[in-house]
Amino acid sequence: MIRVEHVTKYYGNTPAIRDLDFEIQEGECVGFLGLNGAGKTTTLRLLSCLLLPTSGKVTVRGLDVETDPHEIRKFIGFLPDQPPLYPEMNVADYLTFAGRLRKMENSAIQKRLPEVMDTCGLTDVAQQPIHSLSHGYRQRVGIGQAIVHDPDLLILDEPINGLDPVQIVEMREMIRALRGKHTILLSSHILSEIEQTCDRILMLHQGQLAAQGTEAQLAEKLGTGVTIKLSARGERSALQSVLQSVPGVVDVQFQGGTDSLQHVVVRTAEDVREQMAKSIVSADLGLLSLEREATGLEQIFVQLSKGGSQTGAATPGHTSPGNAAAGGEA
Amino acid sequence: MKSIGLIVRRELAAYLRTPAGYIIAGVMLLWQGITFNAYAVGSEPSLSTDVLLRFFEVAGGTTIVSGVLFSMRLLAEERSNGTQTLLFTSPIREGEIVVGKYLASFVFLSVVILLSLYLPALIFVNGKVSYGHIASGYLGLLFLGGSTLAVGMFASSLAKHPFLAVLLAGMFAALLEICWWVARISEGSWASIFEYFSPFYNHFQPFRRGLLQLSDVVFFVTLVYLMLLASTRVLKSQRWQ
Structure with a gap:
């Protein structure tokens, strides 16, 4: 569904991501893991057509983000790190507006809204203005706008950011419930989150792909x-x-x-x-x-972050053939 | 077109639901009322036409100030709130966003401009002016306000924060008016070039005197078009940042 080929993105003279190269299949749930500043947000923004790569090519379903952003945006739902909410609108109006922006008919939105509110746990606050909502509820409204048009590709940037433990568990359930129906990309610097919700992990470090694969594959790749x-x-x-x-x-x-x-x-x-x-x-x-x-993801993460890409290079013999852990070849 | 309508409706609802619009409108109307009494009517007996001329002079100033203030929440607010991400990840074109927002702000400003109609109406209590003169003056105010909003839109597309946007918009609007002063100290063709760019001193004055000229209309429409085009380009270029 998504192909990222040798993509580099500079902000001024600072490289945010360098020579990124990976592929994501339809229906996968992929987690982007990395420390702050590793390039997660930039990568997700490139995929959601908000930014253009400095070099390299990003295609979504064969459509180029540079030439066909309009087409790609039709089947994307995006939750940025700061949910894009209009504080003076109430929740139902806001979600309706988001649906209309995605070219949904009014009748279709009215049919869809109860479902979205239910998935996001917003039914009780439907008529409340967004500025009166707590952070956790705002985050849910943010997810609501991302899924209201039932997009094929759902991109969530730090969806659990700033949530309390109970809300984190709820959010996790919600993401699990959305799996299968959508291709989901999410980013986090919290390891347990990615571990528990994603099929596959792309680990970014200093703008480069440090490793990718399932948790087991990453452990194997490290050779620990x-x-x-x-x-x-x-x-x-x-x-x-x-x-x-x-x-x-x-x-x-x-x-x-x-x-x-x-x-x-x-x-x-x-x-x-x-x-x-x-x-x-x-x-x-x-x-x-x-x-x-225990060799949890946490330890793998710390080791990979310390070593960067050289860790991968140091243990080529441990990469089993055919798995997705071969960074750079996928 | 549907998307433009959608943006217009949301923007107008936002104007009505937030206090900023009311506050600006209230202060402007109050100022116009006070100056109408103190300056336009004055203490000396004067011709009705002169009262109307002086009223339009003040109204032109308040319209420019309102236009600058209204434009601050156009694009810069979306950017500082992060809400532009919603628009930019939706299948809607940058031009539609700019036009939708512009139309909404223009509708709101027009209402504020037209709310002052009771002031020239007061002239009829003790005097007489032509309806055509009033209509021409108000048309001028709408053009003046509309072009200020477009200049403000461009400023708003450049600024990251509404406060910066309003400063920048005020600066751009002032620069256009300063052209008139520059024209007065320039010579020959330079003077007429500079003079041409002053919306208030050059292109609003005929409307104020009750004179409808195609060249002034062309000036205002071109200014609006160019400013909105530039704003759209700025929005598009943000993907390259």
Whole structure:
């Protein structure tokens, strides 16, 4: 549905995104993840025809954003980071106006409105002026305007920004409910959000695609495999040689401890806790604890952000063939 | 066309629902009322026609000021509120946005201009003026207001904030009038060129005296057209920023 080919966007002399290259299929729910200033908003604004690329090509359903923005806008719903609300209008009037702007007939809007209000939880405030609404409700009205015309492509920039925990859960439910019906792109710097709502993640760092794929694929791409934390009694050198003899161990790091007590972080290609425990015990070293550390998206994110694109380049052997994790080739 | 109508209706509703429009209209009408008594009628007995001429002189000034003030919320407000994103991600052309907003502000300003009709009507209490003179003066005011709004629209398309927009609009409007002063200290063809660009001093004066000239109408219509065209270009160029 969307093709982004070698797109670069400069604001003055500052590059916001550099040589971005990816593809999004019809019906996918894709999350753009990145720190502030990573280029998420710029990317989404390019896709919604608000900005033009400095170089490269963006096409949506084969239509070029540069030459056919008018056609593309017919099937796009966009929620910017600041919802585009007219404070003096009431919710129902505003959503009607948004529908009319998208060329909907009045009768079609009247039929559609109750559905939209229900999806966004706005039924109770339909007649209230927007300026009297709380931030969470405004955000919902923002989503309402984005979905009122039932667009094929829904683009949400930081949809949970500024919401409280209860509202975040509701928003997540709402996005889940919209999945399948629409192709959804959303951005966030909050990892758990993307993890829980999206099929696929595009991770941006300093304007470049740092990685893409599902959470599992990203973990694989990084080659971190498994991180095991353990504490054991015994001398450091003895423990080190035992650990390194365990097959699959990539890296052993000692973190503090005393002469006779060691705390170690071990990185392994796969989960080798059993063999590791066995080896330590059979070497007569007192094993006190051994646990696998969760490799959540969070950790992947931090590592990728630190390393930028070089992390991907350093572990080419771990990219499984055919998956979408091969950044730059998609 | 449908989209233009849609924008016009929303804009007009916004004018009616927000206090700014009423406040500007109220202050302008009050000022016109006061100056009508103090300046146009005055304490000395004078000809009805002179009273009308002096009234239109004041009304021309207030119309320019109202036009500048009304134009501030045209495009700059959308930009500072972030609402332009809604328009720009909808299948509606930049030109339609500009024309729709312009028409709405023009309708509102026209109502404010016409609300002062009771003042020249008062002249009939003690005197007599021709209806044609009043009609010509008001037509001039509408052209003057309409062109000021168009200049304000252009300023509003450049500014990121309504306050900046109003300053810029005031500056542009003042620059056009300053042309008249520049014309007075210039010589030969330069003088007539500069004089030509002054809406109030050059093109409004015939209307004020009851004289309808095609050249003045052409001037105002061209000014409006060029300003709206420029505003549309500015909006289009924003995608390149």
